[in-house]
Each structure stands twice: as structure tokens, then as C-alpha cells.
Amino acid sequence: MNDRSRSRRIFRRRVLLAALIALIVFSVLIWRAAFLQVDRHAHFSELAEKNRIRTLVIPPERGRIFDDGGRVVAGNIATFQAQITPEDATNLKNELAILQDVLSLDADTLHDLRERIRFGRSFDPVLVKSDLTPYEKAKLAQLQPWLPGVEIVSSLKRVYPYSHLLAHVVGYVGRINVADLKRINPDLYQGTQYIGKSGIERQYEDLLHGTPGHKEVEVDALGRVVKVLHITPAIPGKDIHLTLDVPLQGIAAAALGTYSGAVVVEDPRTGAIKAMVSRPSFDPNLFVDGISRKNYQALLNDPERPLYDRAITATYPPGSTIKPVMGLAGLQYGLLDPNKKFFAGPYFQIPGDSHHYRDWRKWGHGWVNLDQAITQSCDVYFYDLAYRMGIDKLHDFLTEFGLGEKTGIDLPGESSGLVPSRAWKRKTKGQGWYPGETVIAGIGQGYMLSTVLQLAQTASILAESGKRHRPWLVKNNEEKEPPIELKSPSFWQDVRHGMLDVVNSPHGTARRIAAPYLIAGKTGTAQVFTVAQNAQYNAKELAKKLHDHAVFIAFAPYDDPKIAVAVLAEHGGSGSGTTAPMARKVMDYYLGYQPSQTVKPEFVQHGD
Structure with missing residues (x-):
């Protein structure tokens, strides 16, 4: 009889202890849920919103340059380019290796790309290559799951229709390099890959460049845009008219x-x-997307010094x-x-x-x-x-x-x-x-x-x-x-x-x-x-x-x-x-x- 009573008491104690533990655990869960849903509501709503809504940069259209008769001497053409945003890359090293293989980037180009990524801001897209061929676009699209930081975007590329004739006066634009990054205001150049390097293009850079805009978009779980929420249009650069004929x-x-x-x-x-x-003169179009080492050395070593402005x-x-x-x-x-x-x-x-x-x-x-x-x-x-x-x-x-x-x-x-x-x-x-x-x-x-x-x-x-x-x-x-x-x-x-x-x-x-x-x-x-x-x-x-x-x-x-x-x-x-x-x-x-x-x-x- 005594053994049976003792067993019942032990059982009741264990039940009460289990119930107490369950109550405590349940109370902690209730408290934690309340904390997360009430006290931390604003924080987690912001995180969720960031996962759902992204802000994309709209680069400005560069102003054109005309001669005295209204002829375009520096204009823009539509093209497709590959760019990489470092903070979106899960494995930056691997993604750069894939890009080097697919886009046939030489060692100098890859080094320059790494330097621009290193000195730039992690959320700013960096140009990898412009003028993509249909094959390159298809290949990058195929490899997109392994390239989360890479985008193919339509853009405007600078062109000089009169080539050698106006090279020293009009000048040329080139990719923004490390030296440029140290002197420009990065906010004004968000999404911009080019900057004036010489001639009128450099002298009137502030006028030609314009101001970037922004676009807020809603994305799905895969990062695809499903809805545009708000657009702040970019302000295009000013056109310039020269006295030259x-x-x-x-x-x-x-x-x-x-x-x-x-x-x-x-x-x-x-x-x-x-x-x-x-x-002699040179073709400024060679510099727009980054001149090759071979072509640049040919210009530098030319005894007639075509890069030298004799005027x-x-x-x-x-x-x-x-x-x-x-x-x-x-x-x-x-x-x-x-x-x-x-x-x-x-x-x-x-x-x-x-x-x-x-x-x-x-x-x-x-x-x-x-x-x-x-x-x-x-x-x-x-x-x-x-x-x-x-x-x-x-x-x-x-x-x-x-x-x-x-x-x-x-x-x-x-x-x-x-x-x-x-x-x-x-x-x-x-x-x-x-x-x-x-x-x-x-x-x-x-x-x-x-x-x-x-x-x-x-x-x-x-x-x-x-x-x-x-x-x-x-x-x-x-x-x-x-x-x-x-x-x-x-x-x-x-x-x-x-x-x-x-x-x-x-x-x-x-x-x-x-x-x-x-x-x-x-x-x-x-x-x-x-x-x-x-x-x-x-x-x-x-x-x-x-x-x-x-x-x-x-x-x-x-x-x-x-x-x-x-x-x-x-x-x-x-x-x-x-x-x-x-x-x-x-x-x-x-x-x-x-x-x-x-x-x-x-x-x-x-x-x-």
C-alpha cells in the first residue's frame, strides 16, 4: 500500500514538473513571439521590404556634341553590356572566373576590373564588357544561376562618327578607372561607366554628364522584377554646339x-x-571601352606621336x-x-x-x-x-x-x-x-x-x-x-x-x-x-x-x-x-x- 502511494506521489510530482516546464517553455515562446511581432515588428518589416523592394539606378544619357552645322560629332548608340554588383555576388572570385572565360577577358582587363571593384562601392554596378554579342548574351543568361551578381543591361555607348578628323578637339570618353574614382563624387556617377578623358569631352564633363535617376521595383524570390513602384527620372546631360565646321x-x-x-x-x-x-591623329572610338594593350602600345611607340596635340x-x-x-x-x-x-x-x-x-x-x-x-x-x-x-x-x-x-x-x-x-x-x-x-x-x-x-x-x-x-x-x-x-x-x-x-x-x-x-x-x-x-x-x-x-x-x-x-x-x-x-x-x-x-x-x- 505504501509503495503504491509513493508511486502515485512521484507520478503527480513528475506530471506537475512536466506541466510547469511546459508552461515555462510555452510562456517563453509566447513572450518571444510577442517580442518579435510587436517590439521588433518595424525592424523585420524593413528587412522583408528590402528583400521585396529594390532600388535600381538609372544612368543619365550623355549629352551629344554638334558642329556649327548641326552635325553630330559625338553621339550615343544603344548596346548591351554586362555589369557586376559586388554585394550581390555570392562568390565574387568564382563569378569573375566565369566572366573571364565566357567573355574572353585578358589578364589586363581582368586586373582593371578587380581594381575598380576594390576601390568602388559594393552596391555600385561595375562595367565588365559592353557591346555584347548574341552568343555572349545567351551564354550569360544560361549561366545566370551561377552569376547572381551579374546583369545584362541595355545602355548607351559613346561613338565618334568622324573618327580621326576631330580626335584631338572633341576628345574621347573612357571607362572610369581607379584614378577617376578617387576624384569624382560617386553619387553623381552611380550606374555610369564612362567619363570624359580628353578634349571637349573632358573640359565640359560636368555639363555633358547629367544626373542619375532611380527606380524602385518589387521583385520575386528569384530577384526578378514583377512591378515598378516609383521612378525618379535621370536628367540627361546637356548637348553642346561647337564653333567648328x-x-x-x-x-x-x-x-x-x-x-x-x-x-x-x-x-x-x-x-x-x-x-x-x-x-597625325588616332581613332577615339578605340578608347571608349578600354583600348587594348597592343593598340595602346602601338600609339605610344609610333615615332610620329599621333596622341600629341600639335595645335x-x-x-x-x-x-x-x-x-x-x-x-x-x-x-x-x-x-x-x-x-x-x-x-x-x-x-x-x-x-x-x-x-x-x-x-x-x-x-x-x-x-x-x-x-x-x-x-x-x-x-x-x-x-x-x-x-x-x-x-x-x-x-x-x-x-x-x-x-x-x-x-x-x-x-x-x-x-x-x-x-x-x-x-x-x-x-x-x-x-x-x-x-x-x-x-x-x-x-x-x-x-x-x-x-x-x-x-x-x-x-x-x-x-x-x-x-x-x-x-x-x-x-x-x-x-x-x-x-x-x-x-x-x-x-x-x-x-x-x-x-x-x-x-x-x-x-x-x-x-x-x-x-x-x-x-x-x-x-x-x-x-x-x-x-x-x-x-x-x-x-x-x-x-x-x-x-x-x-x-x-x-x-x-x-x-x-x-x-x-x-x-x-x-x-x-x-x-x-x-x-x-x-x-x-x-x-x-x-x-x-x-x-x-x-x-x-x-x-x-x-x-x-
């Missing part, structure tokens, strides 16, 4: 022929650049093209009487020095005044003028004229050129200034350097008798600059008439290009090396790379200038034989003149 650009490029060099055409009345050619970055001795400006300086400083004759023999000597500074015409020019000195490009006349003027005054006047300083054109990469001075030589070379260096500076040689754009600007200022405009390429950017004031307005006419005779006088160095309309110009030769004192320059005995550069500046029509042009042909010999006929072709087209007979460039071994 594509047909004129083509004429200028054709005029240069096979020469390396540059042509710049400016409207002297406004400063608008109508053509800007640099040769605004390269600098050359201006040669005799600065003689009209030297004439103005002489008049302004009271060192010249325009009508007074000066005997110009075969060479000039500094008093007390035996060195001969030779004229390009080995027998000299005889008695000449300022007009004749410009017309015949008399070196000795300007040797004497520079020596009497001194380098300090020479530097001050030419700098005021705009030489040795950037013009301020709306393009990156412009060089300032160089007008030397005592202070410059002391600072850069630690040496004093010698009188002989002043002498050769008077004909644009020695340390003197200028860009072809600066020479076109010089021609424009001469055409407008001192009125100045900053050169510009994007419309509505016209900006006047203070005019050059001289003691007498007649000084301009004294020099301009000399330039008129360069082309229209029987004694002018560019008389071969005389046209039915009046052209005023100045020929020039930029020396590549110095001829020894007792030696003779003989182009036939020299390698082409040692031939002088040919230079020519001009404006027309003389009485009502509408065009100013500067042409430089590397190793072209002389301005009179090579670049003057090139400039004539450009002016003929611009002014609407159809010549009955074309003046062809011809190599002249020495002279201006």
Missing part, C-alpha cells in the same frame, strides 16, 4: 597632306575657332611669322621710322663680335624699309632691330601681344609657349643672358616657342588692328579681351600693309598664292637645328627629321577680315613653298572661292 576641318586636314603638323582657323571678329587640325600642346619656334609683331614693337618703342631705309647685307654683326648672323638670302636684300623688310622677310633688318630693342623690351611687348602665355581656349592641355627673358634664363638655366640670344629672338628662333593656336591668335589680332577675343570652341562662350593700344593707330597699317605685300607684291615670299581676294600673310621657317658658322644649309644632304618646319600665318580679305589661319608642317622646308599653299586652300573654301588652278605645295630647301 566639319567640312572646313576636312579641307584643312586634306591640305596638310602627309605632313605632321597643325592647322588652326579662327574668325578674327569673334575669336571662334572654325577648324583645328592636328596630324595647342606642341610648341615650335615661330620663326619669321613674328616679324610683323617685332615691327609693331619697334614702332611703339620709337626704334623704327617705317619709311627710313636700312641697308640689309648678307649678315649682321654685333659690334666687337666676329660672329655672322646670316640672312636666309645669302647675298642680302640691300636697302629696305619696314614694309619691304616684312615683304621679303629680311632677317638682318630684324636682327638689328632686336639688338637695339634688347630682350627686356622685346619680352614685354610680345608677352602683351599674347605670346608666351596661354590663350585661355576652352580645352585642356594648352601650352603657354615661351618668350624668353633674362629672369627666365637665370631661373631655369642658372646662366646670364647673351646679346646674340637677343639677335636670334628677333626672328623667332633660339628659345622662342609658340603653339599653332597662338600663331592663329596673332594673325587675328593683326587682322583686327589690336582688337582681341579669347579663342573659343563651345558656342555662347565669346569673350572680348582688352585691345592692344599703340601710340599711333597708323602703326597697325604700316605692318598690315607689309603682310599684304608678302602675298601680293612681286617681291613677296608668298606671292605664289595671290588670289582674286586680298590675302595678308607672313611666311616663316622654324629651324630644327643650327647650321655651323662656315657651313651651308643643304636640305638634300639632311635626313627629313632635320629639315626646317614650315610656318605660315594669314588673314583675308585684307579690307574686311573674316578668316585668320595658321599652318605648320613639320620638316616642310619653308613657309612660302609648303604651308602658304595649304593656307590658300583653306581660305578658298571658307570664303567660297573656286580656284581655276590649285596652288600646290612644293618643298623649298631654304628661305621663308
Whole structure:
């Protein structure tokens, strides 16, 4: 009996204990459920909402670039591209390996992709490859379960329909690289894979780029979009209209022929650049999706340096093209009487020095005044003028004229050129200034350097008798600059008439290009090396790379200038034989003149 009672008590205790434990467990479950559903409701609702709703970036459409006639010189075409979002990839390393195999990515491209992922934000999509082929799209779609971080999206790709013709001016866009990521605002470039790298594309990047938009979408368990909830449209970039004229650009490029060099055409009345050619050139389309190492090395190792902008970055001795400006300086400083004759023999000597500074015409020019000195490009006349003027005054006047300083054109990469001075030589070379260096500076040689754009600007200022405009390429950017004031307005006419005779006088160095309309110009030769004192320059005995550069500046029509042009042909010999006929072709087209007979460039071994 006692055993039975004890057994019942033990049983009841066990039942009560089990019930108590069950009650406690049930109470904990009730409490936990209440905690999760009441206290943590907002948190888990947010997580669920994030799994259901995604925010997608809408990249902006890049603004187009047009020429003066409304022709598209930089546009966009629809394409498909593969991109990867790092935070959506379950195994980033494996996904990159699959992409490398399917899309045939080389080692350099894969390294660049990894670097962009490394320095970018994990939620920003990164471009893998654009212009996908149908096969590549199908293969990626087939492998989608193993590529959760990869998307195929439609996008707009930058294209340059005129290719080499406008490469240096319009520039190009390229993939956003690590260096770009460090300087841009990532919020403004969400979903954007390209950025301006050179030319107008880089100068006006902020205007062309636009602002990204966003799209909220509802997705299913597999991540597929089932509903669009809200759209904030992207703001497209602004279109840009240039002052350049594509047909004129083509004429200028054709005029240069096979020469390396540059042509710049400016409207002297406004400063608008109508053509800007640099040769040789390159295809900017190669850079849009990332140029291959092979193609890039080919461009870098090309001895003609096609990537180098010879219009605004390269600098050359201006040669005799600065003689009209030297004439103005002489008049302004009271060192010249325009009508007074000066005997110009075969060479000039500094008093007390035996060195001969030779004229390009080995027998000299005889008695000449300022007009004749410009017309015949008399070196000795300007040797004497520079020596009497001194380098300090020479530097001050030419700098005021705009030489040795950037013009301020709306393009990156412009060089300032160089007008030397005592202070410059002391600072850069630690040496004093010698009188002989002043002498050769008077004909644009020695340390003197200028860009072809600066020479076109010089021609424009001469055409407008001192009125100045900053050169510009994007419309509505016209900006006047203070005019050059001289003691007498007649000084301009004294020099301009000399330039008129360069082309229209029987004694002018560019008389071969005389046209039915009046052209005023100045020929020039930029020396590549110095001829020894007792030696003779003989182009036939020299390698082409040692031939002088040919230079020519001009404006027309003389009485009502509408065009100013500067042409430089590397190793072209002389301005009179090579670049003057090139400039004539450009002016003929611009002014609407159809010549009955074309003046062809011809190599002249020495002279201006």
C-alpha cells in the first residue's frame, strides 16, 4: 500500500514538473513571439521590404556634341553590356572566373576590373564588357544561376562618327578607372561607366554628364522584377554646339597632306575657332571601352606621336611669322621710322663680335624699309632691330601681344609657349643672358616657342588692328579681351600693309598664292637645328627629321577680315613653298572661292 502511494506521489510530482516546464517553455515562446511581432515588428518589416523592394539606378544619357552645322560629332548608340554588383555576388572570385572565360577577358582587363571593384562601392554596378554579342548574351543568361551578381543591361555607348578628323578637339570618353574614382563624387556617377578623358569631352564633363535617376521595383524570390513602384527620372546631360565646321576641318586636314603638323582657323571678329587640325591623329572610338594593350602600345611607340596635340600642346619656334609683331614693337618703342631705309647685307654683326648672323638670302636684300623688310622677310633688318630693342623690351611687348602665355581656349592641355627673358634664363638655366640670344629672338628662333593656336591668335589680332577675343570652341562662350593700344593707330597699317605685300607684291615670299581676294600673310621657317658658322644649309644632304618646319600665318580679305589661319608642317622646308599653299586652300573654301588652278605645295630647301 505504501509503495503504491509513493508511486502515485512521484507520478503527480513528475506530471506537475512536466506541466510547469511546459508552461515555462510555452510562456517563453509566447513572450518571444510577442517580442518579435510587436517590439521588433518595424525592424523585420524593413528587412522583408528590402528583400521585396529594390532600388535600381538609372544612368543619365550623355549629352551629344554638334558642329556649327548641326552635325553630330559625338553621339550615343544603344548596346548591351554586362555589369557586376559586388554585394550581390555570392562568390565574387568564382563569378569573375566565369566572366573571364565566357567573355574572353585578358589578364589586363581582368586586373582593371578587380581594381575598380576594390576601390568602388559594393552596391555600385561595375562595367565588365559592353557591346555584347548574341552568343555572349545567351551564354550569360544560361549561366545566370551561377552569376547572381551579374546583369545584362541595355545602355548607351559613346561613338565618334568622324573618327580621326576631330580626335584631338572633341576628345574621347573612357571607362572610369581607379584614378577617376578617387576624384569624382560617386553619387553623381552611380550606374555610369564612362567619363570624359580628353578634349571637349573632358573640359565640359560636368555639363555633358547629367544626373542619375532611380527606380524602385518589387521583385520575386528569384530577384526578378514583377512591378515598378516609383521612378525618379535621370536628367540627361546637356548637348553642346561647337564653333567648328566639319567640312572646313576636312579641307584643312586634306591640305596638310602627309605632313605632321597643325592647322588652326579662327574668325578674327569673334575669336571662334572654325577648324583645328592636328596630324597625325588616332581613332577615339578605340578608347571608349578600354583600348587594348597592343593598340595602346602601338600609339605610344609610333615615332610620329599621333596622341600629341600639335595645335595647342606642341610648341615650335615661330620663326619669321613674328616679324610683323617685332615691327609693331619697334614702332611703339620709337626704334623704327617705317619709311627710313636700312641697308640689309648678307649678315649682321654685333659690334666687337666676329660672329655672322646670316640672312636666309645669302647675298642680302640691300636697302629696305619696314614694309619691304616684312615683304621679303629680311632677317638682318630684324636682327638689328632686336639688338637695339634688347630682350627686356622685346619680352614685354610680345608677352602683351599674347605670346608666351596661354590663350585661355576652352580645352585642356594648352601650352603657354615661351618668350624668353633674362629672369627666365637665370631661373631655369642658372646662366646670364647673351646679346646674340637677343639677335636670334628677333626672328623667332633660339628659345622662342609658340603653339599653332597662338600663331592663329596673332594673325587675328593683326587682322583686327589690336582688337582681341579669347579663342573659343563651345558656342555662347565669346569673350572680348582688352585691345592692344599703340601710340599711333597708323602703326597697325604700316605692318598690315607689309603682310599684304608678302602675298601680293612681286617681291613677296608668298606671292605664289595671290588670289582674286586680298590675302595678308607672313611666311616663316622654324629651324630644327643650327647650321655651323662656315657651313651651308643643304636640305638634300639632311635626313627629313632635320629639315626646317614650315610656318605660315594669314588673314583675308585684307579690307574686311573674316578668316585668320595658321599652318605648320613639320620638316616642310619653308613657309612660302609648303604651308602658304595649304593656307590658300583653306581660305578658298571658307570664303567660297573656286580656284581655276590649285596652288600646290612644293618643298623649298631654304628661305621663308
